[in-house]
Amino acid sequence: MAALAMSTTPARTQAFDLDALVAAAKKEAPINIYDSTGKIVEMAENFTKKYGVQATGIKVSASAQLEMIVREGQAKNVKGDVVLITDAPAGLAQLLPQKFVESWLPPDMADKIPAKFQDPLAVTTNAAIWAYNTEVYDSCPVKNLWELTEPKWKGKVAFYDPLSKGTYPDWFNQTATHDDAKMKEAYKANFGKDLDVGEDSATAAWVKAFAGNSPLLADADDAISEAVGAPGQKEPFFGLMSSAKFRDNADKGYKLGLCENMLPWPGWTYVKLGLIATGTKSPNASKLFIRYILTEEGIAPQVKDGKLPTNPDIGLPADEPSGIGKVLDRLQQYDAATALEDWDARQDWQDLWRVSYKK
Template sequence: MKANCTRRGIAIATLSAALLAGMASPGPAQEAFDLDALIEAARAEPPITVYDSTGKIVDMAEAFSSTYGLDATGVKVSATAQFEQITREAQSGNVQGDVALITDTPAAVAQLLPRGYVESWLPPDMEDKIPAQFRNPLAITTNANVFAYNTEVHDTCPVTNMWQLTDPEWQGRFAMVDPLTKGTYPDWFNQMETYGDELVAQAYEDYFGEPLVTDQPSATAAWVVALAESGPLVTDGDDAISEAVGVRGQADPFVGLLSSAKFRDNEDQDHALGLCSEMRPWVGWSYTKLGLIASGTDSPNLARLFIHYVLTEDGIMPQMVDGKIPTNSEIAMPDDEPSGIMEVHDLVFGYDSASALEDWDARQDWQDLWLVHLSR
């Protein structure tokens, strides 16, 4: 599943050049950052449009406009569609989306940034607040997918080990988003193989009482194959998983893997979703949402001001209540965040963008492995 080293080296060099060009692009000076000066410069520029994969961006853009007396419009666009739109707009020289808040980090690192379609800009006054692994390219949040169960039927999560999901007992009773339609899932597989394969192997031994023996190239690959062969319910989104797991009145509900944001369904739709805090080796996994600026925007200062805004508590709060964790380390999660993820945050498998290029190159391999072994 590993990427070609020569290809990766070329991509890294190209990416580095693109990022250096982005940091040197027109706008307020890095050495003497002045937020007031940025605001004044933004006032002379046309309105901006911001792409994001959550509808919360509409409220965020409205709040930004109200705060600064400037005009920003938020548009909900899936990560896949963002990639396609950004590419088309850049190639045609007709930029419509000035800012992209995009969750497909590998696509951005492998395709958008090296080609100069977008730029990554870290506000200098935010540098000390953003951990190094989230600075280049700039990530504004980490977004979690977690294992969940029905609290009406079970007092605690009935699954406590990732390999338990491959047991005949759970055949056809586990729900997840289709890895063939959402790239963050095969990226997760590749990240596990790269950074957590020993823990996957240890989890097998903990559950079955003997070491893993497999003809697959890694413990992670063996788990992916076993999970696919167990016939999980695969969906095109988290709504269906929330229903399969959380709807009340079920005799035998699914266990599922879904966005922590869906725990708001407990209040909005009277679901009974509970976080599988006992699951090992991880209760879930996260991916990053990048904050990028279109290189061809007519409003570079206004776009940068928006990036600065979403790194503040007021700016990112609409997404925090859905369990999105800001990369700004000085911002605390709200007490009423519905999933309870912060209580087990150290058990969430985090995304490391250092291998984003390998994730991109391996994505199709993982999807092929899944498809070949998927039991219908």
């Protein structure tokens, strides 16, 4: 992800003293951490207990984070010292170039974190996966992404509104850029004939057809999880959601199941960047928190939700509820090399969705 370098000194050549960083952090003001998951509250509390450095985790959606960071930076009144944001294209296109934030890789992690996740620093790879209701279906009722454009699934698919979450139009662009051939192959596997692409790509043809098939749009994964997994339904929705929502099976008695063999992928990934506000009054405490969440102890609350750390020494727990560990090699992988292109094309994909969608 080496699109924008934040330091001219290679991290692995810098001296690093963790004890000195902790000592410096203890002299600074408390920090706030923005993240789109509520697990950040627990993570900040654990950090404070471990180091005696006061930190508060605040759940903020990626889109709201972007707006808050820009406004705080312009006003030179930073409230969010550390930013964990899943909108990587926005980070690369807006936050880093305008120096609202900076990326810092702990020198002692330079030989652990893969190069593609170092600059800017990504702390986890997250996944959106296709799910069904196991109480109603013995196995996944959908085998191919193109089935969702057919009359059988009209109005029966729960889906995050691409107009309200940037990772979804980014997914469209990633697919068109890197995996359009697989979309064509999946079309032929489903319909028994080659796709006559009347759009710019097979991906665009799918987006147009799927949007026109009246999916149920939501502005939160919670609503999608409920529509798909709530027990007692006769005709539950099929849906795409964060792997983290599978904890609802234990917490709420839901019946979510992973579509392991869906073509061309059972889901897709995106990255979460770990950035520090350039105007923070607590740079050492912020750096200490970044390093903390690159450790197994620090990131544990999110790993339990199927979010894969970029530190390869940390694996998913055996009891992770979604079962995503079984399909990691089959997920569509986010390619940050074209993140800026995703940003530039985001409005075009949203426009295509807007004109194609039918309620």
